[in-house]
Each structure stands twice: as C-alpha cells, then as structure tokens.
Amino acid sequence: MLAVSALPSPPSPPAPATLAPPLSSARLDGGTLSPAFLRGRVVLLNFWALECPPCRIEMPELEKIHRRYSGRGLRVLGVTEMDPAPDQAARFVAQIGVTYPILLDPGARIGTLYGIEAHPTSLVIDARGIVRFVNAGYLKGEEKEIERAVREALASGSGASSAAPARHAMGGKP
Numbered sequence: 001m002l003a004v005s006a007l008p009s010p011p012s013p014p015a016p017a018t019l020a021p022p023l024s025s026a027r028l029d030g031g032t033l034s035p036a037f038l039r040g041r042v043v044l045l046n047f048w049a050l051e052c053p054p055c056r057i058e059m060p061e062l063e064k065i066h067r068r069y070s071g072r073g074l075r076v077l078g079v080t081e082m083d084p085a086p087d088q089a090a091r092f093v094a095q096i097g098v099t100y101p102i103l104l105d106p107g108a109r110i111g112t113l114y115g116i117e118a119h120p121t122s123l124v125i126d127a128r129g130i131v132r133f134v135n136a137g138y139l140k141g142e143e144k145e146i147e148r149a150v151r152e153a154l155a156s157g158s159g160a161s162s163a164a165p166a167r168h169a170m171g172g173k174p
Helices: 053-072 086-096 106-113 143-155
Strands: 042-048 074-080 121-125 131-136 167-169
Touching: 042 053, 042 143, 053 074, 053 086, 053 143, 121 143, 131 143
Parallel strands: 042 074, 131 167
Antiparallel strands: 042 121, 121 131
C-alpha cells in the first residue's frame, strides 16, 4: 500500500510576473539593508553558497553586470545561504572580487521566503517589485540571459505595459 504524505510542499521561487517578497537583512559589511535602498530600482538578487562551484563561476559574471549597470539604477545583491561564518563569507567575496552588497541569511529566512531550491539562483526584479526573470542553477553563458533580463527591466523604467514578458530559466536544464 502506498502512503501519501499530508506535509505541505516547500514554496517555489517566485514566478515571473509576480510580486517579489519584501526583503530586509543584515549586510556582511555591517548595517542593515534598507528597503529605501531598493525602492524604485531594478534588483538582481543572487542566492549563493560557499561550497557551490557554480556560484564561484557565476559571481564574477554578476560583478561585471553590477559594474556595467549600477550607474543606470541596478542594485545587485548577493544573499549568503547555508549559514557561513561572516569572516568566511567576507574572504570568499574578496577572493573572487565581488563588490556588490552581500546580505546574511541566518537560518535561510530569506531563502525560504523566496523558495530557493538550488544554488545559485538569480532573480531580476523590476522597479515596481515584480519578478521579471528567474534563473535556477548556473551554466557558463547564462549570464547573457541574466544581463538581457536586467537590460529589459531597466528599459521598462517603472514597468510600463511595454515591458518585455517575464521569463523563467532553469539553468540550462529541462
């Protein structure tokens, strides 16, 4: 006989075209992320872990996107997962050359809120707080899709009806 569990399934990452959950957390460099820091801005949110080889490859690519578009209103945020010690996380981001803000996520509070199932997972959120793109996992070259989603979100400004349709990518996997 087959038993069926009544346990609720874990949340999934926000679907494109839905409102992103609210975000606040302590920053690795001290202080707290202020919601005002994100208000009216396009956000590239990246969930990563120290022991994640694809994260180590993807993060320098996200740094390039950060440098290229931060002057146009993009905010790139990294979110540590798996509870690394802050000094380990600081060494890691310094070693790979990341300068965008890193948020601490003790107990995976933010990761749970966002339904993160894989590392890395990147989301592009438009200036109105709407998820425009989700990329779970990472294969070399997918940074081009992430950058395209950033450009489209920046071009749409406040998210006017002319915005490109939201998309979801699964890290090159079916």
